[in-house]
Amino acid sequence: MLKTRIQELRKQNKLSQEELALAVGVTRQTITSIECGKYTASLVLAYKIAKYFGLTIEEVFDFSDVEDL
């Protein structure tokens, strides 16, 4: 499962899960599940979250555990 900086970024910006969810057009449970590692965000959702924080996808999601090509 991918690690993410979402929780860290959210707290830096004093943002609740619900506010972020609303901003990127998903439900709060979706944000919770991604933060807690239940599943990986879709590409479009990953983009929306990164853009919301003014970052790239690679800056928000940690791909270091993805098996080598």
Add this chain to the structure above:
Amino acid sequence: MLKTRIQELRKQNKLSQEELALAVGVTRQTITSIECGKYTASLVLAYKIAKYFGLTIEEVFDFSDVEDL
């Protein structure tokens, strides 16, 4: 549906769909479907494809049509 530069990058590198598929660990049909816009790649697959070409996700996938936040 997201536009991608996959086909363009593949041809620049003289790579068949099957070779790319093998390299990133999916089937040929998955590459075809993504190139033809049948569906959007998952986040991890998007990363693997971008990394294969030595690019970032944002350089391979075109998010300009994703609705504004």
Add this chain to the structure above:
DNA sequence: ATTTTTTGCAAAGTATGCTTGACATTATTT
């Protein structure tokens, strides 16, 4: 021109992302 490689497509099935609704626990506020 014939063979071989590459590509597009279709249908059925499995796996995973996301929703809805609801409840319990932990912060935070007053």
Add this chain to the structure above:
DNA sequence: AAATAATGTCAAGCATACTTTGCAAAAAAT
């Protein structure tokens, strides 16, 4: 201390990513 806000979780269901097999057409190679 009591009320409110924020978070984690569970289950059922829908939507979409991906697989498998197989066939047909287009492109490339011989």
